[in-house]
Amino acid sequence: MKTYEILSPTDLERLVDALKGLREKVQWKHGKDTSHLDKRRRMRHLEPDAGLEEYEGIISEVANNGQNVVYLYKRREVDYYAIQGEAHGRLWLVIFGLKGLMETAFPPADLDDYLDRRGFVLLGRIDEVLR
Amino acid sequence: MKRVEQQIDYLWEALQHPDVSGFEMLEFLDVRSKLAIQEPLLSQSERSRVEAIDRQFLRNAPVWLERIRDVSDLAAMRQKARVLPSHWWWYLDELTQEATEVCAGRG
Numbered sequence: 001m002k003t004y005e006i007l008s009p010t011d012l013e014r015l016v017d018a019l020k021g022l023r024e025k026v027q028w029k030h031g032k033d034t035s036h037l038d039k040r041r042r043m044r045h046l047e048p049d050a051g052l053e054e055y056e057g058i059i060s061e062v063a064n065n066g067q068n069v070v071y072l073y074k075r076r077e078v079d080y081y082a083i084q085g086e087a088h089g090r091l092w093l094v095i096f097g098l099k100g101l102m103e104t105a106f107p108p109a110d111l112d113d114y115l116d117r118r119g120f121v122l123l124g125r126i127d128e129v130l131r
Numbered sequence: 132m133k134r135v136e137q138q139i140d141y142l143w144e145a146l147q148h149p150d151v152s153g154f155e156m157l158e159f160l161d162v163r164s165k166l167a168i169q170e171p172l173l174s175q176s177e178r179s180r181v182e183a184i185d186r187q188f189l190r191n192a193p194v195w196l197e198r199i200r201d202v203s204d205l206a207a208m209r210q211k212a213r214v215l216p217s218h219w220w221w222y223l224d225e226l227t228q229e230a231t232e233v234c235a236g237r238g
Contacts, residue, residue: 032151039148039155043141075202095154103202104152109141114158117212118203 004123007072011079014098015123016130018081019070021100022063026056028102036104045090045107058087059105062094066127071120082120084111138166139177142184149194153202156195161212163188163220188220196223 007015021027028036037055040046046055062068062085073080073095080103082095091111095103108114123129145159166181173181188195199205205224208214214221 035148035150036152039145039151042144042147073202075204080202095152104154106155106158108158109162114161117161118154118157118208119211 003121004070004129007123012129014079015070015072015081018096018098018100019063019126019130022094022096022102023060024100026059026102027100032102036102040106043106055105058092059094059102061085061087062092062105063126066125066130068126070123070126070129071115072123073118073120082115083126084115135166135169135173135177138162139180139184142166143180146184146187146191149191149198151198153198153200156199157203157208160218160220164214164218167215167218185220189226192223192227196227199223 004012004015033052037046037050037052040055041048041050046058062083065085068083068085071082071084073082078097080095080097082093084091084093086092090107092105092107093111093114094105097103141162142159145155145162148155163184170178170181196205205221209221212221219226
């Protein structure tokens with residue numbers, strides 16, 4: 001059994017909906033796009049002159065690679081999803097919620113350790129989930 | 132650049148961005164814990180920078196706690212991450228609660 005098959009039909013539908021939403025368009029909570037971009041530039045995760053287009057390009061690249069794996073993180077009644085994938089020479093973690101609304105996208109210094117310590121549950125490859 | 136300097140730079144820069152996701156703030160706590168292991172080996176100037184980071188972190192504790200609470204329960208996170216009791220930055224919830232009680236004259 002694939003891990004994502006443990007999800008109820010409703011939860012699986014939510015996940016598929018979120019993945020499709022993110023792959024179609026990167027959407028941020030109000031005003032969060034620029035604050036995240038600013039931090040990525042200041043932390044040297046992006047070039048100092050990088051624009052939102054470049055940042056969102058990385059997010060789209062990670063989300064649209066069907067070989068990348070997706071995780072589930074539960075906070076009370078709220079589900080967050082995360083995809084890890086390589087883009088622009090770094091391993092990124094893209095975290096998003098219902099309908100694909102962005103929570104954050106950053107390259108943790110130790111991604112495996114980060115996922116393990118937070119309790120993210122591996123669901124499977126994106127292309128398997130969307131099949 | 133030494134790893135410890137990179138960690139200090141990371142912590143300082145991350146502190147300047149309290150308006151991002153609590154998921155990123157949890158990484159700040161991870162990195163602070165990694166740095167703690169090396170604290171006995173820090174130079175005087177590195178130690179001063181860490182003290183400045185800790186001071187600013189404490190000053191903004193309520194904001195950080197709010198962001199972190201949006202995405203996680205710190206008590207549960209301490210357990211999952213097997214946090215050492217001496218790593219006080221993981222106890223923002225309890226520190227903030229204590230401060231509130233002291234201010235209210237219940238301490």
